[in-house]
Amino acid sequence: MNKPVLEVKNIWKTYHVKVLGGLKTYEVVALRGVSLKIEKGEVLGILGESGCGKSTLGKIALGLEIPDEGEVFWFGNSLKNLDRKTCKTLRPKVQAVLQDPYSSLNPRYKIKEVLLEPYLINVSPDKKEGLSKAQELLNQVGLDTSVLEKYPHELSGGQRQRIALARALMVNPELLVLDEPTSALDVTIQAQILELMKTLKERYQLSYLLISHSLPVVFYLADWIGVIYLGTLVELCHKSSFKRLNHHPYTELLIRSYLDPFAPSQIFSEIEIELNPPISDGCVFLDRCPVKTKDCYKTNPSLVKKTDLQYIACFNI
Numbered sequence: 433m434n435k436p437v438l439e440v441k442n443i444w445k446t447y448h449v450k451v452l453g454g455l456k457t458y459e460v461v462a463l464r465g466v467s468l469k470i471e472k473g474e475v476l477g478i479l480g481e482s483g484c485g486k487s488t489l490g491k492i493a494l495g496l497e498i499p500d501e502g503e504v505f506w507f508g509n510s511l512k513n514l515d516r517k518t519c520k521t522l523r524p525k526v527q528a529v530l531q532d533p534y535s536s537l538n539p540r541y542k543i544k545e546v547l548l549e550p551y552l553i554n555v556s557p558d559k560k561e562g563l564s565k566a567q568e569l570l571n572q573v574g575l576d577t578s579v580l581e582k583y584p585h586e587l588s589g590g591q592r593q594r595i596a597l598a599r600a601l602m603v604n605p606e607l608l609v610l611d612e613p614t615s616a617l618d619v620t621i622q623a624q625i626l627e628l629m630k631t632l633k634e635r636y637q638l639s640y641l642l643i644s645h646s647l648p649v650v651f652y653l654a655d656w657i658g659v660i661y662l663g664t665l666v667e668l669c670h671k672s673s674f675k676r677l678n679h680h681p682y683t684e685l686l687i688r689s690y691l692d693p694f695a696p697s698q699i700f701s702e703i704e705i706e707l708n709p710p711i712s713d714g715c716v717f718l719d720r721c722p723v724k725t726k727d728c729y730k731t732n733p734s735l736v737k738k739t740d741l742q743y744i745a746c747f748n749i
């Protein structure tokens with residue numbers, strides 16, 4: 433059986449932030465015991481509000497940040513003990529596409545160089561072959577090959593995001609970590625890029641870790657939907673059953689905020705949170721939970737399997 437393309441097990445990450453010119457340090461717990469996996473060809477969408485730890489999870493999945501505790505596996509290989517050769521083979525297979533393509537494309541490089549660079553380093557030193565791959569990918573992402581001679585600033589936001597996708601694909605990846613890939617784009621372009629991501633996924637048999645604060649974006653692409661609250665994965669639900677199952681109280685609030693376009697400010701004021709609360713014994717959602725009971729003060733519930741299609745961290749659902 434194929435190993436999951438990505439697995440993270442019990443990941444904890446704390447940042448130590450210096451304030452007052454370094455006189456004081458405080459801790460931000462960005463992730464608290466997160467475990468999840470992505471099978472080949474699957475899209476896992478991660479939802480949660482600003483500061484809940486989504487990008488930290490993405491960086492850890494990409495191997496750009498090291499967790500304080502827990503382990504990350506690419507295709508069954510722990511990143512803790514990857515030898516140099518395996519690392520060189522596996523690293524190109526896990527690529528990132530970020531929110532702001534402008535900051536992730538070197539402004540001094542023409543698009544031709546942007547696309548060729550990762551190919552020449554990771555796939556083959558043959559420039560001609562690389563150029564032909566770049567042309568094929570431009571075609572796949574819906575751009576004319578004339579953009580090869582342009583600089584990133586000469587392209588629109590949507591075109592730049594298409595280039596970011598093409599660049600990621602230059603090295604034949606299997607997993608893309610997409611961190612808010614459409615949030616910098618206006619609604620029509622957003623829809624086009626989402627559609628493109630769906631097509632590319634099928635064509636190149638990709639898996640995605642899709643990070644977004646938008647339920648519709650996640651719902652459009654994901655097979656599994658994960659919800660993070662204050663660094664804790666509170667629910668993991670398959671899309672096929674998302675509409676008919678009872679959800680974690682925080683997921684319910686997120687859903688309500690999307691169902692009623694006039695409600696978000698009201699609902700989010702209900703769940704306005706202290707971004708760095710002390711870790712107490714109780715449930716991480718305790719302060720805001722409308723259905724808490726006395727058990728919720730004792731321990732933070734861990735994610736448990738409710739059905740084959742849903743896992744929830746809550747004592748009362």
Ligand SMILES: Nc1ncnc2c1ncn2[C@@H]1O[C@H](COP(=O)(O)OP(=O)(O)OP(=O)(O)O)[C@@H](O)[C@H]1O
Nearest residue numbers: 447449460462481482483484485486487488489707
């Ligand atoms: N390098 C860092 N140093 C210190 N604190 C950090 C660092 N990176 C993230 N954090 C903190 O960790 C927490 C989680 O941050 P993260 O960027 O993962 O959130 P996010 O869910 O991606 O938010 P957003 O939706 O705004 O992008 C936040 O409180 C953030 O301030």
Ligand code: SF4
Nearest residue numbers: 715721724728746747
């Ligand atoms: S465990 Fe308790 S406080 Fe936490 S989400 Fe469930 S009901 Fe609410």
Ligand SMILES: [Mg+2]
Nearest residue numbers: 486487488611
């Ligand atoms: Mg983020």
